[in-house]
Amino acid sequence: MSEFQQKCSILSRDRLAFDVFRLTLQAPGIAATACPGQFVMVRVSDGLDPLLRRPFSIHRCFADGRISLLFKVIGKGTELLARRCIGDQVDLVGPLGNGFVGNGVGNGFEFSDDRPVCLIGGGMGIAPLLFLAEQLHKSGRETEKDHVLLGARTQDELTPLADEFSNLGYPVQLATDDGSVGHKGFIPDLLDFILPTVEQVYTCGPHLMMKNVVRQCQQAEVPCQVSLETHMACGMGACLGCTVNGKKGLVHVCKQGPVFDADQLEWSLE
Amino acid sequence: MKELRMESAGNTGRGSTPDLGVQIGPLVLRNPVMTASGTFGYAREFENLVDLAQLGAIIVKGISLHPKPGNPPPRIVETACGMLNAIGLENVGVDRFISGKMPYLYKLSSPVVVNILGDSVEEYSEIARRLDRVEGVAALEVNISCPNVKKGGVAFGTVPEMAARVTEAVRGGSRLPLIVKLSPNVTDIVLMARAVADAGADAVSLINTLIGMAIDPISRSPRLANVIGGLSGPAIKPVALRMVWQVAQAISLPVIGIGGITTANDALEFLLAGASAVQVGTANFYDPSAAGNIVQGITAYLQEQGEDRLVDIVGTLQTGID
Numbered sequence: 054m055s056e057f058q059q060k061c062s063i064l065s066r067d068r069l070a071f072d073v074f075r076l077t078l079q080a081p082g083i084a085a086t087a088c089p090g091q092f093v094m095v096r097v098s099d100g101l102d103p104l105l106r107r108p109f110s111i112h113r114c115f116a117d118g119r120i121s122l123l124f125k126v127i128g129k130g131t132e133l134l135a136r137r138c139i140g141d142q143v144d145l146v147g148p149l150g151n152g153f154v155g156n157g158v159g160n161g162f163e164f165s166d167d168r169p170v171c172l173i174g175g176g177m178g179i180a181p182l183l184f185l186a187e188q189l190h191k192s193g194r195e196t197e198k199d200h201v202l203l204g205a206r207t208q209d210e211l212t213p214l215a216d217e218f219s220n221l222g223y224p225v226q227l228a229t230d231d232g233s234v235g236h237k238g239f240i241p242d243l244l245d246f247i248l249p250t251v252e253q254v255y256t257c258g259p260h261l262m263m264k265n266v267v268r269q270c271q272q273a274e275v276p277c278q279v280s281l282e283t284h285m286a287c288g289m290g291a292c293l294g295c296t297v298n299g300k301k302g303l304v305h306v307c308k309q310g311p312v313f314d315a316d317q318l319e320w321s322l323e
Numbered sequence: 324m325k326e327l328r329m330e331s332a333g334n335t336g337r338g339s340t341p342d343l344g345v346q347i348g349p350l351v352l353r354n355p356v357m358t359a360s361g362t363f364g365y366a367r368e369f370e371n372l373v374d375l376a377q378l379g380a381i382i383v384k385g386i387s388l389h390p391k392p393g394n395p396p397p398r399i400v401e402t403a404c405g406m407l408n409a410i411g412l413e414n415v416g417v418d419r420f421i422s423g424k425m426p427y428l429y430k431l432s433s434p435v436v437v438n439i440l441g442d443s444v445e446e447y448s449e450i451a452r453r454l455d456r457v458e459g460v461a462a463l464e465v466n467i468s469c470p471n472v473k474k475g476g477v478a479f480g481t482v483p484e485m486a487a488r489v490t491e492a493v494r495g496g497s498r499l500p501l502i503v504k505l506s507p508n509v510t511d512i513v514l515m516a517r518a519v520a521d522a523g524a525d526a527v528s529l530i531n532t533l534i535g536m537a538i539d540p541i542s543r544s545p546r547l548a549n550v551i552g553g554l555s556g557p558a559i560k561p562v563a564l565r566m567v568w569q570v571a572q573a574i575s576l577p578v579i580g581i582g583g584i585t586t587a588n589d590a591l592e593f594l595l596a597g598a599s600a601v602q603v604g605t606a607n608f609y610d611p612s613a614a615g616n617i618v619q620g621i622t623a624y625l626q627e628q629g630e631d632r633l634v635d636i637v638g639t640l641q642t643g644i645d
Contacts, residue, residue, distance in 0.1 A: 056371040058611055096609065101404045101557045101585070106609050146372065146611065286399050286406060287608040289372075291364035293410045294399030302392060303413075 056149060056289070057082035060142040064119060070209040072126040073177075074135045076143075081118035083147045087111050089185035090280055090312040093147030094288040095122070097134040107131065108285050110181035110257070110311070111148060123180040123214075149288045150311045153185050153255050153278055155192075168252035171200040172223075173240055173266055175258025179203055179214050181280055182257060186218055196222035200247050203227050204262065208234035241265040248273040256280070267315040277315040281306050341625035342632045343618070345379070345599050347577045348525025350462045350500040352434065352600060354379040355633060356590065356618050359581055359604035360438035360464060360504070361385060361410070365424040366431065372611040375431050377618055379600060382436040383420075383428065385466050386454075388446045390416035400537050400546040405558030405583075406605060407535050409549035412440060417450050421457050429459030436502065440466040444492045451496035463499050465489060465524075468506030468531035480506035480531070483518035494523035502579065505529040507559075507566055516570040516578075528579035528602060529570060530563045556605040557583040564596055571597025571638060585613055587620020594621075597638040 061078040069075055083093060094106035107130045113121035126135050137143060170189070174182040182201075190196050201223040205211045211227055211234060218225045226243050227235025236243055240262055248254075248269060256266045257280035270277035283306045286292035290308040297306055298319040304310065343354035357380040363369060366381045375381065393413025400407045415423065420437075428435045437460050441447040447465065454460050467489050468480035478485045490503055503519040505512060507530035516527050532553025537546040545551075563582020571578045580593030581602040590601045606613035621633065630636055 058372050103401060104404055104556055104605070104609055105401050105406060144610075284397060284399055284401075286408075286605075287368075289364070289611075290368045291362060292399065292408070292608050293393060293413050294397075294408060296393070296396045296398060298396070303396070 055082070055086050056147060058144065058146045059083065061145050063137055063139050063141045063143060066137070066139055069123075069213050070207075073123070073210055074126070075112065075121055075123050076134070076137070077113075077119050077121045078143060078145070079118060080120045080145055080147075083111075083145060084114050084116075084118045084120045087114050087120065087148035087184075088152030089114075089188045090152035090181050091148040091150050092181075092288070092311060093120075093122070093145045094149065094285070095134065096144035097130045097137075103130045103133070105286050106146065106288065107134070108149075108282075108288055108307075110280065111184055112180040113184055113187065123177060123183075125177050146288065150307055151309070153181075153280070153312050167195075167198070169199045169250060170253045170255065171202065171244075171247055171251045172218075173202045173244070173254060173256040173258070173262075175204045175240055175262040176206070176210070178256070178258030178262075178280070178282075179205075180257070182255065183214065183217055185255060186221055186223060190221045197224060199223055200251065201225045202240050202243050202247075204229065204240040204258070206230045211235075239265070241269055244269050248275055251275050254278070257282075264320050267320055270315060278312050279315050279318070280312045281310050281318075339626060341622060341630060343379075343621065343625075344632075345634060345637075347462070347502065347579065347600055348500045350380075350434065350436075350502075350525070352379040354618050354621070355594065355598075355600035356614050356621070357382055357436070357579070357600060357602045358607055358614055359602035360466065362604040362607045365420075365428065366435075367424075367427050369607070369611055374615060375433055377615050378433045379618070380434045380436050380461065381428070381431065382438055382464055382602065383424070384414050385412055385438040385440045386414055386417050386420045386450060387412060387440050387442075388417055388450050390414065390419065395548045397546065397548055398552075400552075402535070402537055402554065402556075403558060405554050405556030406608075407537055407547060407552040407554050408532070409547045409552035411549065417453050421453065425457055425459055434461035435459055436462045436464050438464040438466050438504070439493070441489075444488050447489050448492035448496040451493040451499075455497045455499060460499060462502060462525075463493065463497060464502040464504050464528060465493050466504050466531070467519075468504055468508075480515070481509050483514050486515055487518045487522035490519045490522035490524050500525045502526045502528050504531055504581075505566075505570075506531050507562060507582075508534050512566045513569055513573045516574050516576075520574045520576050524576060526577040526579060526599075527570060527574070528581055530559070530566050530582050533559055533562065555583070557585055557589075559583050560589060560592075564592055567593055567598050568596040568640070584617070585610070587617045587624060590617045590621060591624055591636075594633070594637050595640045597640070599634075599637055
């Protein structure tokens, strides 16, 4: 698989909510080869503090060589990235890691039957799921039969993203912590009704949310792929810093993930 | 042993391209820029991003006698201009390294240096013995200095007599060029360097990471599961530079400088201080092109300075003091 280190121009910078930003960059090599679920390592500044790149999942990927990243400002790195302007060059390495997979048919997203799939995103975990949704849509699925469940703290963080899933034909259910839109409470509350009909669940979001989703999927015996977030120094399998607990010992999120079959991971720890 | 495929270090520079060749004991390198152990995996991780042929040498992840799973997460944390790690020497073990990693490494045109580590003097000796006749291994770097092992390993890097015993044991088990990597976590680095030099090392490399820690005030817990870890990156460069200078003054063996080297200027500081070569470590994580850029930058510097040979600038620091 090809990887690239590229200086990429920022083409647009959208503020989706108070602290949520979307950058679109010209990244032709990465855009041409990326699969949904893969990520890039971003040098947020040219200086030495912060030193390390930050991993971001690829949020959207366009045929004309653009990619988008979605992120919330949570620390020094994301704050610096949010301050970058249109026209700035940002150094990216990617695409890295594996991606979400269809049901045994590689990244073609062909499924063994016509049962729906369910995409569950929480907070910035929504980012890679839009890329996945677009890819599924391109594969010719009847997306109106699938499910998209999105959760966040408030309506502000959800509205523009929910519309983009809706525009692809997906029925979207929302949940917010404050009840400002959709269900007041957590995503997994919405899942019980859906799960018996579903062939495959894809999820990315806060660890506690994914843990609950995985528990429900395991009870209903529905396959579930999770995309994990963790600290990384290199993203390429060299630093070995990004381990999490797997069923058969430690696994490396950057190379063996960030997407895992939920059954591979040890959810009772942490 | 595989014949080293590289230019002679003795070439004199002709025309506009200076000769970057250096000699580290019996090990001949076409340029002085290596990748530091633990920061470059087994090289294959970088093959899509880095022209591996432009590296002076590749030093692979530290290898132990038996596979090691490493420490529990979290294992890394970023600090100001640096990072702390407590990976715990995760590696595949010497036998799987030889069967699974060396066939790829053997094909590379850059020499491959294998970093080795043990829990006992006997383990060091045994690993060295197993690697001795493996085709494609150009040299050994003996890690006596990792802060992330619990079994008394720290004594190997902080007690001169123990460092000498490990060096002698590896020397006895191997004909390969022998580099001993020193720990900065000592009172007098020169004592350590002299001890391993007297015990048969062909060169010393320094420094390994400085022991440090970081704390999360909200959870009132350490940021690393191992509590303490090794600090690396640009934050440690002045310490490394000082130690390289002190050691280069004190011993006649070649010295390899390591510690926060990110740019050609960083590398040149170490070379001027007396290092015959340098290793690029943490920079590989955040800038995979760093080592290649440093080779180019050193070439440009020599051209600007009108120097034909890199070796002519090694140790030419002008301190103004006798």
